[in-house]
Each structure stands twice: as C-alpha cells, then as structure tokens.
Amino acid sequence: MTPTNSPSLFSDFSPGSPSEWAVSAKLPGDLGHLCEMRGAVNRANSAGTPISAPWSQFFEHLGKEGVSELGRRTENLQRQIRDNGVTYNVYADATKGEQRPWALDLFPMLISPTDWAHIESGVLQRARLLNGIMADLYGARDLLKRALLPAALVQGHPGYLRAMQGVKPPGDTWLNIVAFDLAHGPDGQWWVVGQRTQAPSGLGYLLENRIAIARQFPKAFTGMKVQRLAASYSALVDGIKKMAPEGENARIALLTPGPHNETYFEHAYLARYLGLTLVEGNDLTVRDQKLYLKTLRGLEPVNALIKRLDDEWLDPLELRSDSSLGIPGLLQVLRAGNLLLANTPGSAPLESSALLGFLPAISRHLLGEELELPSLNTWWCGEDAALRAVLPTLRNSVIKGTYPRSGLETVIGQSLSQSELDEWAGRMLRHPDDHTVQSWLPLSQTPTWANQQLAPRSAMLRVFALADGPKSWRVLPGGLVRLAPRGKLIAAMQRGGSSADCWVMTDGQVDHTSLLGSAASTLTLAHQDRPVTSRAAENLFWLGRYTERAENAIRLARIVLEHLDGEERGSPALINWLSAMAEENSLVLPDVPSAAQSARVFARSLVNDLSKPADAETPSFSVGYTLNALKATAAHVRDRLSQGHWNLIERAASGFAKDCESLASEHEADFTDALNALQNASDLLAAITGSQTDRMVRDNGWRMLSIGRHIERLATLSRALELGMEHNCLRETDGFEAIVALFDSTITFHAQYQQRRDMVALLDLLVLNRDNPRSLGWVIQTLRGRLAKAQDAELALGLPDPDTWAMTELSYWRTDAEGQRCYQAFAELLTNCENSAATLSDDLTRLHFSHSDQRNQSV
Incomplete structure (x- = not known):
C-alpha cells in the first residue's frame, strides 16, 4: 500500500536507523519535565540525547517503512475510532445530543518491567490500605479516635454515608475496583496524585485503546513482550462471583446512569466484553430485601452489581431523594447481606485530595508499612498550621477543592497573577476546610505523533487494582494515559485532553488469556440465557x-x-x-x-x-x-x-x-x-x-422489535387505505399507483397483475396475500407468530383473523346513503386493524413495560 504521507522522514538523516532518527529528532519538550522517550529531564538542547531502551526497541520494530507510514497509521486509527463508535461526551455536549469521538494518540506510553514492578507493588499496598480505611470508618472508627484522620474531613464529607455504619461487605472487600492517578516526576519517581473509588472510569476505554493501538503496531506489540489485559478482567468477574451471595451462579449486572452519561460508551463496551447485563436504575426493583431485575419473563434475582454512578444517586429513599438513576431500597439490600455492590457505597471521602496528606501515618498504623508509592505533598487547609504553611507557597502549588460541594476546579498557582493569588488566599482564609493544597509536580512528557512530527505531551497514568478474591487484588498490567493539550498543564479529558495506550513490558511469559476465545462456550451459554429487561424490551419495541x-x-x-x-x-x-x-x-x-x-x-x-x-x-x-x-x-x-x-x-x-x-x-x-x-x-x-x-439474535428482545415494527406497519397502512377510500383515491389510476407505491409493492403488483387496477387485484396483493410482507394479512400473521414465540399468544386474540377474510365479502360494494359505491366490509376491516394495533400496543405496555397491571409492593 502506498503511504499517504511522504516517506522522506529520513531524507535529511544519513544513518537511516529509526532509533537514530528518533535520537536526532527535535522533541521540544517543556524545560524541567521528564522526557519519557529520552529518560531524562528536558533541557534547552536535548536533540541528540540517547533515547531509552524501550523506545529504541519500539522504533526498531517499526523499521524505516513503519516510520514513513506513521501518517497513514494515524488516519487508520482515527477511522477505526469513528467506525467503532468510540465516544466521550462532556455533559454540556450530551444535553445537545452531540457526541465527541474518543481522542486517542498513535504512540503508547512504554513502562519497563522494573518500573512496573515498583508501581504494581505500591498500588497493591494502597488498595489494601484504602480497604482497611473503609472498614475502619464504617466499623470501629479507630482512625478518628486516634486523630489519624480529622473527623471534619470524614464525617463532614457529604459522601460519608451514616447508613452504611456497621455494614460488612461480602469477603470484607469494600473496594473491588480502585483507580490511582500517577505522575512521573523529573526525579524518575512515580507519585500518586489522586485516587478514584466510587465508580472509577477508564476500564473500557483503556481496553479499546489497547485493541486499536496493538492493531497499528502488531510487530512491536509482540516483539516487546507487552503484557495482556484479559486475565485481569476475568479475575475481576471471578472474584466477584467468589464473594457474591450466590457464589459461582451469581447473576452480575452493570449499572449505568444511561446514554447521556459522558462515559456511556465504555459502560456498554464493558458489559458486552464481560458478558454482563447492562442495566439502568429503573430496570431493578427491591422485594423482600433482595434485588431483582425486571424482565419480560418476570423478576429475576441480581446477586452482584458493578455500579458506574456515584454513591449519592444510588438510593432515593436514603440518599438523594431527587435521584431517578438509582434503586429505592438498595442500601437495605446491602445491609441485609443479599448483594455484592462494587464498590461498596461510602468511599467518597477516600477520593478527597486532602486524604493523601494523612496516608503515610495511617499506613504505618494499619499496615505497619511505609508507603512504597509516595503521594504528592498535600496539606488540608482545615488544619490551621497547614493553612499558614501553604499560603506563602501558592505560586508553586496546586489548589483543589476538598469536598464536591466546594465546587472548585483545580487551579495551578503558576497560571495566576499576583492579584489572583491574593484573592485565593482570602478565600482560603474564609473557608479553609473547603481547600486543599498540593505541591506542583511537572508531569513527564511522552512523545505523540502530530502534524507529521514528534510532539511531546504532558501525561498522567491511571492504573487499576481489581479484586480477585476476598481482600485480594491484582493490578491491571497497563492503564489509561491521559494527555494534556499542547501547552496546557492539566491532563483531563473534560478540558480537551486526549488519551494513549500504556504498554507494560515483561521479562517473563506473556499471558495469553482471552475472554473471547477460551470462554467461548461460557459466552454462548450466557447469550442463550441473557435476560431482556423491561426497559430494553420497551426501547427495542420503539x-x-x-x-x-x-x-x-x-x-x-x-x-x-x-x-x-x-x-x-x-x-x-x-x-x-x-x-x-x-x-x-x-x-x-x-x-x-x-x-x-x-x-x-x-x-x-x-x-x-x-x-x-x-x-x-x-x-x-x-x-x-x-x-x-x-x-x-x-x-x-x-x-x-x-x-x-x-x-x-x-x-x-x-x-x-x-x-x-x-x-x-x-x-x-x-x-x-x-x-x-x-x-x-x-x-x-x-x-x-x-x-x-x-x-x-432471535431472542424476546428482537421479537419486541419486530412486534413494534409490524404494529406500526399495520396501523399506518390500514389508515392509508382507509383514507384512500374516503377520498375515492382508489378509483383513479394515479391514486391507485400512489397507494401501491406507499405499500412498497409497485414492482410486485405489476409483475403479478400487469395493467389491472381494480379492487380485486388490490385486495389480493395488499390485504389477503400471505407472501407479501406489506399486506395486512402477512403483517397480522407475523404478529401472531412473534407473540406466540414471546409467550404472549393470548394478546393476538384481539387481532382480526385473516383466515376469516373472504374476497367475495371484501370486494362486494354497496350503495351508501348518498348513492355512492362503498366497500363496507373492507372499510370495517381497516378500522378493526387500526384499532387492534393501538390496543395491542397498549396491552404490551401495560403487561411488560410499565407493569401497571401488577400490584405495587413496598420495599
């Protein structure tokens, strides 16, 4: 294939080796930031500095031709993202119905086995630590009694859920999925910048990133022994089943806020990849302190739920009363021990940046260990000494909100004028508890490919610890890399950032586990038993x-x-x-x-x-x-x-x-x-x-789609013929042809009846013919068959019976009161068809979608 960009990248460079080209390439990174490609801090004249071994290996695997085709690969990548429908929407866009394509860079971030071993060990330690903190906050509260955590930071946090006090989650595992945001500092140290525990996002996007980038660089991906991801996802599902009340037979669902959520793509993607049922809050109901899924076949138990919405929206009875996303009575199910909810509600205080400053002492108390991965120096301004200490350092710090109610976006001191810094200092003095200050760390910069050249972008790495059993975690070997826009200091997708894949290399064996291969038989069984929720059935119907x-x-x-x-x-x-x-x-x-x-x-x-x-x-x-x-x-x-x-x-x-x-x-x-x-x-x-x-698949969901389609067809075409009779349209040649065209039956009509344009021909093709998918008889016959397969055959009793229709009766005309010819039996049939379609639609809604015929039960 001829590359779309000119293969002249080496024309000005005599050695010709891809790695030597990368050494000589100008990579104008920001001074003082670590350059991931060179493994050294950016200086004024970094061109010609040797590149790190992983990057040298990466470019050598590409070869001259591979480097020359980077432009074509970029186009292929963008096309693949579009074709796969990968989107990420900020809420402002979602309200307008707009969808933003997921932004993915061509080059991955490369992590050496040594660096990854350090990250992995530190993340596992922090997962154990955060789980222990959760157990203490909703149990003995020893950390508060010993003043290792300020009560105001925990119990004053709006996300601290008193309703969870005394709850013991299955397997004593509060956090099944934990995400840590890491930054690579100029000293080569990895620092923890923040953590996400309520509903960490990224597991679906990083999987899509991996598939897309590995496809662009298959030789490098294989040759560099990049560790695979599937085993970690499989371990997460297996771990949930081990701890769920029903064990290996547990039904697991993934709870999403719905398609207007900014990360809805990955909710649907993860559910499909893991073989889980994707549900919204109104798909679920609580009966007798147990959680059930509302399906076409009735209520089916749900034993484990992976949630993708924050805690406050989970239960309108005990949390936010205005939530339409959650399930009334859900916390009651948790307290009864009848559900594994990943993650257990109440972890919002752990997400506060202020917590990072207290973790070293807590780690020594709970684990008897020093933190292997350090946090950025962090001060909670609710402590007077900390406030006084940080006010003079705001120029070289980052200001963050302590609580969600603070409504503060992250502000970098370097970007503020002196008057703005003074204003911030005043706000902090007036409301110290709402502010947290973190030391400024120049983010490392990883190479990207833009405008036919290498360009550095500041990067932050999100890694995930996934529970694979009771109080046991494994770290997903990779992560979601977020890239800051060029010239920006914050790597955030909401602020126009993009993403990159993360390749973790291994010195050992590459794990070749595949959820799409080895589990094929299991997936087949899962598809056969896949429930059709009432909400899904209604949406498929429409x-x-x-x-x-x-x-x-x-x-x-x-x-x-x-x-x-x-x-x-x-x-x-x-x-x-x-x-x-x-x-x-x-x-x-x-x-x-x-x-x-x-x-x-x-x-x-x-x-x-x-x-x-x-x-x-x-x-x-x-x-x-x-x-x-x-x-x-x-x-x-x-x-x-x-x-x-x-x-x-x-x-x-x-x-x-x-x-x-x-x-x-x-x-x-x-x-x-x-x-x-x-x-x-x-x-x-x-x-x-x-x-x-x-x-x-021809399941009951598809049958509802087909039933909806044929109800619409029956109502529309019946009404079209009815109006055609009212306006005497059938008597005119052009009117006759127009009605046949509306039924999309012109070719069939002329092939069977040549130039005949009479009522007998029309009735035969558009009403009685059971082989014409546009005839009323075929539509009703199909509806009856779909309803029978969906075990709703009794609903078909209200439909007219095509077996009773007779040409002699329908084509017999009578004279009305005004002396005009009319086809009374045909007109009555059309009215009956139209009314029956409306009645069938209402019956389906009542029985399967709204369940209005069933008695409501209290929680």
Missing part, C-alpha cells in the same frame, strides 16, 4: 416502531413531492389523499393550506419541516424528528446492537440533518435536493432494516 415510521414517512414524503412538483399535479382525488396523509402523519402542520389550495405552498411547507424538531408550539413529527428518536431509542440498547447497526443509525440521523440544512432557502425550480436527502435516508434505513432482520 426502535422497531421508529424504524418503520421513518421508512413510511420518507416514502410518503417522496410520493407527495414527486406528484406536486411539476406540470402534472395529479387527479383531485390523489391530491386530497396526499394532503390528508401528510397531515395525518405530521409531515405538515394542520394550518398549512391543503395541496388542492396551493400545491407549491404545501410542498414547500413539507420540505421546510423535513428536519424540524417537535415542540409544544409546533407539534410536527418530521422525518428528522423520527430519525433522531430512532437514534435516541437505539442509544438505550446500544449493548444489544452491532457496531455496524449503530453506525448506520447515527449516519441516518446526522446525514439527513446535514442534507436538510440548505432546504429552508427558497427554491422556485424543483425539490431535487429534498428528494436526494430522502433517498439517502431511505438507503440507510434499508441497511438498518437489514441489520435488524439478519444480524440480531
């Missing part, structure tokens, strides 16, 4: 309805525009039917003049509103609105959709919105652009339908 609704709306919009744009406007019956159908399906507002009054105004109104959002003032459910609703519904069941399926849905919604941007301007000639936009969306919807039909 996913089917919105898919069908979008297809019908697009097909109708195209028919309207094709008949109204041009010299031949169509028969009056057809024009009246098109007006009624467009208004019935909310493609135009009720106050728009009908197509008979002004075809151009009517068509222009339809085009202008194609992508219009619905609101209280303009309740128009446009094509764009339906496509966005389709996307929003799919987001709630993303763990059940293939990546290709999700990509098609996203492309359909965003692509149609983009195509419609120019349609609001006045075009007097024709509506070609609008028709092209509709055609593009139609093509993508055909692919979406293919994904739903051919690439989804």
Whole structure:
C-alpha cells in the first residue's frame, strides 16, 4: 500500500536507523519535565540525547517503512475510532445530543518491567490500605479516635454515608475496583496524585485503546513482550462471583446512569466484553430485601452489581431523594447481606485530595508499612498550621477543592497573577476546610505523533487494582494515559485532553488469556440465557416502531413531492389523499393550506419541516424528528446492537440533518435536493432494516422489535387505505399507483397483475396475500407468530383473523346513503386493524413495560 504521507522522514538523516532518527529528532519538550522517550529531564538542547531502551526497541520494530507510514497509521486509527463508535461526551455536549469521538494518540506510553514492578507493588499496598480505611470508618472508627484522620474531613464529607455504619461487605472487600492517578516526576519517581473509588472510569476505554493501538503496531506489540489485559478482567468477574451471595451462579449486572452519561460508551463496551447485563436504575426493583431485575419473563434475582454512578444517586429513599438513576431500597439490600455492590457505597471521602496528606501515618498504623508509592505533598487547609504553611507557597502549588460541594476546579498557582493569588488566599482564609493544597509536580512528557512530527505531551497514568478474591487484588498490567493539550498543564479529558495506550513490558511469559476465545462456550451459554429487561424490551419495541415510521414517512414524503412538483399535479382525488396523509402523519402542520389550495405552498411547507424538531408550539413529527428518536431509542440498547447497526443509525440521523440544512432557502425550480436527502435516508434505513432482520439474535428482545415494527406497519397502512377510500383515491389510476407505491409493492403488483387496477387485484396483493410482507394479512400473521414465540399468544386474540377474510365479502360494494359505491366490509376491516394495533400496543405496555397491571409492593 502506498503511504499517504511522504516517506522522506529520513531524507535529511544519513544513518537511516529509526532509533537514530528518533535520537536526532527535535522533541521540544517543556524545560524541567521528564522526557519519557529520552529518560531524562528536558533541557534547552536535548536533540541528540540517547533515547531509552524501550523506545529504541519500539522504533526498531517499526523499521524505516513503519516510520514513513506513521501518517497513514494515524488516519487508520482515527477511522477505526469513528467506525467503532468510540465516544466521550462532556455533559454540556450530551444535553445537545452531540457526541465527541474518543481522542486517542498513535504512540503508547512504554513502562519497563522494573518500573512496573515498583508501581504494581505500591498500588497493591494502597488498595489494601484504602480497604482497611473503609472498614475502619464504617466499623470501629479507630482512625478518628486516634486523630489519624480529622473527623471534619470524614464525617463532614457529604459522601460519608451514616447508613452504611456497621455494614460488612461480602469477603470484607469494600473496594473491588480502585483507580490511582500517577505522575512521573523529573526525579524518575512515580507519585500518586489522586485516587478514584466510587465508580472509577477508564476500564473500557483503556481496553479499546489497547485493541486499536496493538492493531497499528502488531510487530512491536509482540516483539516487546507487552503484557495482556484479559486475565485481569476475568479475575475481576471471578472474584466477584467468589464473594457474591450466590457464589459461582451469581447473576452480575452493570449499572449505568444511561446514554447521556459522558462515559456511556465504555459502560456498554464493558458489559458486552464481560458478558454482563447492562442495566439502568429503573430496570431493578427491591422485594423482600433482595434485588431483582425486571424482565419480560418476570423478576429475576441480581446477586452482584458493578455500579458506574456515584454513591449519592444510588438510593432515593436514603440518599438523594431527587435521584431517578438509582434503586429505592438498595442500601437495605446491602445491609441485609443479599448483594455484592462494587464498590461498596461510602468511599467518597477516600477520593478527597486532602486524604493523601494523612496516608503515610495511617499506613504505618494499619499496615505497619511505609508507603512504597509516595503521594504528592498535600496539606488540608482545615488544619490551621497547614493553612499558614501553604499560603506563602501558592505560586508553586496546586489548589483543589476538598469536598464536591466546594465546587472548585483545580487551579495551578503558576497560571495566576499576583492579584489572583491574593484573592485565593482570602478565600482560603474564609473557608479553609473547603481547600486543599498540593505541591506542583511537572508531569513527564511522552512523545505523540502530530502534524507529521514528534510532539511531546504532558501525561498522567491511571492504573487499576481489581479484586480477585476476598481482600485480594491484582493490578491491571497497563492503564489509561491521559494527555494534556499542547501547552496546557492539566491532563483531563473534560478540558480537551486526549488519551494513549500504556504498554507494560515483561521479562517473563506473556499471558495469553482471552475472554473471547477460551470462554467461548461460557459466552454462548450466557447469550442463550441473557435476560431482556423491561426497559430494553420497551426501547427495542420503539426502535422497531421508529424504524418503520421513518421508512413510511420518507416514502410518503417522496410520493407527495414527486406528484406536486411539476406540470402534472395529479387527479383531485390523489391530491386530497396526499394532503390528508401528510397531515395525518405530521409531515405538515394542520394550518398549512391543503395541496388542492396551493400545491407549491404545501410542498414547500413539507420540505421546510423535513428536519424540524417537535415542540409544544409546533407539534410536527418530521422525518428528522423520527430519525433522531430512532437514534435516541437505539442509544438505550446500544449493548444489544452491532457496531455496524449503530453506525448506520447515527449516519441516518446526522446525514439527513446535514442534507436538510440548505432546504429552508427558497427554491422556485424543483425539490431535487429534498428528494436526494430522502433517498439517502431511505438507503440507510434499508441497511438498518437489514441489520435488524439478519444480524440480531432471535431472542424476546428482537421479537419486541419486530412486534413494534409490524404494529406500526399495520396501523399506518390500514389508515392509508382507509383514507384512500374516503377520498375515492382508489378509483383513479394515479391514486391507485400512489397507494401501491406507499405499500412498497409497485414492482410486485405489476409483475403479478400487469395493467389491472381494480379492487380485486388490490385486495389480493395488499390485504389477503400471505407472501407479501406489506399486506395486512402477512403483517397480522407475523404478529401472531412473534407473540406466540414471546409467550404472549393470548394478546393476538384481539387481532382480526385473516383466515376469516373472504374476497367475495371484501370486494362486494354497496350503495351508501348518498348513492355512492362503498366497500363496507373492507372499510370495517381497516378500522378493526387500526384499532387492534393501538390496543395491542397498549396491552404490551401495560403487561411488560410499565407493569401497571401488577400490584405495587413496598420495599
């Protein structure tokens, strides 16, 4: 393959070796920061300084051709991230419905076996230490009695949960997943900057990073003996099962706040990778001090829950009463010992930066050991002596909030003017408890590839300790590297940072455990027994309805525009039917003049509103609105959709919105652009339908999707025929053809009936034919079959029975009161079909989604 960038990187460098090229490369790092590639502190003239052994090995594995193709590899990486739908959303973006692609750099951070051994030992020690602190804070509280921890820092913290006092978690393990943020200092020492214990993020993203980067550098990844990750994930799940109340048979679920959360991608990704059920709070309920999952088949017990939301949102009965994310009574289940919750609620005080300053003494008391990984020097300003000591040093310090309620973002003293420093000092004197001060550490800088050259970026490494049994942890051999934007001092994804993979090299054997290989038989069994939650079933049901609704709306919009744009406007019956159908399906507002009054105004109104959002003032459910609703519904069941399926849905919604941007301007000639936009969306919807039909497991979730789709089809097509009869559209050639086109049956009709345009032919193809997927008989037959497979056959009793339909009865016309011909039996059948679709939808909602037919039980 020809590289996309010029292979002239070596043209000005005679030795030609990739590692020698890296030595000579200009890497303009910030002075005083450790350069990861050179293993030395950046100085004014660092070019030509030897690079470290791991980086030399990395570049040699690439070879000349590999270095020349770095631009192409970058493009491939970005394409892979887009195709895989990897996103990270700040909350401001999520409220706008926008998704940001995950930012991933091409080069990994390299950790030598010696460095990793030191990190691993220090992290394991800290996991044991934090677990011991949790046990003490909610048990004997000896640390408070001995003044090793200030009471105000613990009991004054809003995250200290008195409701957890006296609780003993399964296996005495409070923290199943702990994350530590590490910085590599100029002295070569790794320092702990912070820790995350409530719901640490990153386990899914770092896995995606590893897969993506290893694919770009397969030779280097294998040759450098990079340790694999799968065994640690497997150990986490096995450890939870060992400690859960039901042991090896425990059902484990992953609790997510939902698709608007900034890290929702990794929630769905982790659930799929680990074979867990992804649930939201309203999927779960508490009965008799036990936790249950609401499924289509009833309540199923949940024995272990990995949570991805902070503690305060977990239980609206005992914590935040305004939380709609949690489960009422969850803490009661914990106190009864009927659930393993990872992590155990109440760890928020451990996340406070102020705690770091007290850990050395606590480690000596609880473990009898000195900390192997030091923390940055940290002072809690709630202690008067500490406050007085740090005020003169603010210029060379970092100011942080002690509690979440402080509402303070991290502030670096170097970035402040003298007047700003004085203002901060005043705030700290007025509210000392709310402020924590940490010494400033220049973050090490790792090489990245940007604009066809090496560029240094300040980096912070997040590593994870995962519990593999009672009071036992292992450290995931790797981590999530966060890179600060160029010229910035803080590495944070919320502030525009990016990420990198972390390669931990080993001197021993590389672990080749794979959750996708060795556990294949287990995963197969898990898929067979995978429960369908009521929430997932409802979203799949509406996913089917919105898919069908979008297809019908697009097909109708195209028919309207094709008949109204041009010299031949169509028969009056057809024009009246098109007006009624467009208004019935909310493609135009009720106050728009009908197509008979002004075809151009009517068509222009339809085009202008194609992508219009619905609101209280303009309740128009446009094509764009339906496509966005389709996307929003799919987001709630993303763990059940293939990546290709999700990509098609996203492309359909965003692509149609983009195509419609120019349609609001006045075009007097024709509506070609609008028709092209509709055609593009139609093509993508055909692919979406293919994904739903051919690439989804035929479980009850898929059946709900199919049932939703066919209910929508039955209601829409029944109403279309009903309006066609009301407006005498079936008597006109163009009206007859338009109705057949709306049923997407034009080719079939002409192939079977040639030029016949009579009621018998229409009834045969669009009503009675059990081989035509657009006929009413086929739709009802399919609905009956889906309902029977979903064990809801009794709900089909309200549907009309196609076996009782007779051509002679339906095609027999009578004279109405005004002397006009009418097909009374056919009209009654259409009304019955339409009403039955609405009744079936309501029954499904009542029985399976809202469970409104079941008596509510108190916790």
